[in-house]
Amino acid sequence: MTATEIVQSIQPLPEKSLQKILDKLSEVAYPKGHHLIESNKIENDIYFIKKGMARAFCYTSDTEVTFWFGREGGVVLSFNSYIFGKTGYETIELLENAELYHIKASELKALYEEDIHIANWGRKLSEYELVKTEERLISRQFKSALERYEELIKGDPELLNRVSLGHIASYLGVTQVTLSRIRAEIR
Amino acid sequence: MTATEIVQSIQPLPEKSLQKILDKLSEVAYPKGHHLIESNKIENDIYFIKKGMARAFCYTSDTEVTFWFGREGGVVLSFNSYIFGKTGYETIELLENAELYHIKASELKALYEEDIHIANWGRKLSEYELVKTEERLISRQFKSALERYEELIKGDPELLNRVSLGHIASYLGVTQVTLSRIRAEIR
């Protein structure tokens, strides 16, 4: 995906406003396993995924818990850093070699203050993330692991080829063994 | 809480911009049990809670699942309606007789287009809701029901006096029987 496509997919912008954002974007590439965002740090980096797959996870006392997958067109940032300038709790790791567009949060925020179209674009950005986050919360709260598994795969059938079942099990909130049992039932 | 206090708590606004919002707000009151938001409807209403307690829940095949509690200063709306103009899945019910400030989503959106301060205020509104929603998701995903119970009560100790344990159990994602067992363990 091109930078323009990703930016416009959030909210179409007038040419001048679009250009202001594009001017601040730079293209970067990192290998599989690289951490775009580190937990317990204040992160000023925002990425848009041009190509590749990522996951966000938290460390708990004895394991990691995956709670987000990102793919082409997705936005990578720490909400706590972006919104409050605080340290975040998530680590965001690349699951494939990836190409990304990068912008500094501080630069984006400066644009919010000077351009109403970009301010509303930023509003849309967080609104969409909000709806997606709420959907995940509600799905988690009143659907069975089986239902959530089917929903997840339906939403992105490629996921099975790009992400290990261990990560998917963690995302669904069950052990890998339980996910195997679920998959065995479907067959 | 006054309307000004609630509006400014999201993001301080210049006098003129603040006044534009206040001009659109009206004060309303409804009794305990009233539904502010109805599921499967497109809702154009946004409320700020002046006084009272509310919960959001979804109907499942055989029961209701509570997934949000709101109190003084909280914002009441259907994200799906507000953001996409679609029908929402949640019903929002008053748990006490309540006083609220009301505004139409369409009026607020018109202000977003004409006033950059209000556009950024709207951005902050959804950003805060986003962080709160993500916190709930993460809390749900890697904390035990016991930990979440203690966290919830710590965050709002009054909750125990204002909300039935059945609703709290539903919010935590366990049955009321399990919540009773949890509470018995703490003692």
Place this chain on the structure above:
DNA sequence: TAGCTTTTTTATCATTTGTTAAAAAATAAC
């Protein structure tokens, strides 16, 4: 392809949570 590593499945047993029903406690109505 053979051999090595990682991922996924299967099996067994222990633990947790759910279900149902009844008792106890707290609230509300008269």
Place this chain on the structure above:
DNA sequence: GTTATTTTTTAACAAATGATAAAAAAGCTA
């Protein structure tokens, strides 16, 4: 204050999930 009604706790049993370990399958590398 007494009686209903609702809410909360407790008990007993069933069902689902977790933990551990081993087997099978899939992916990598030379």
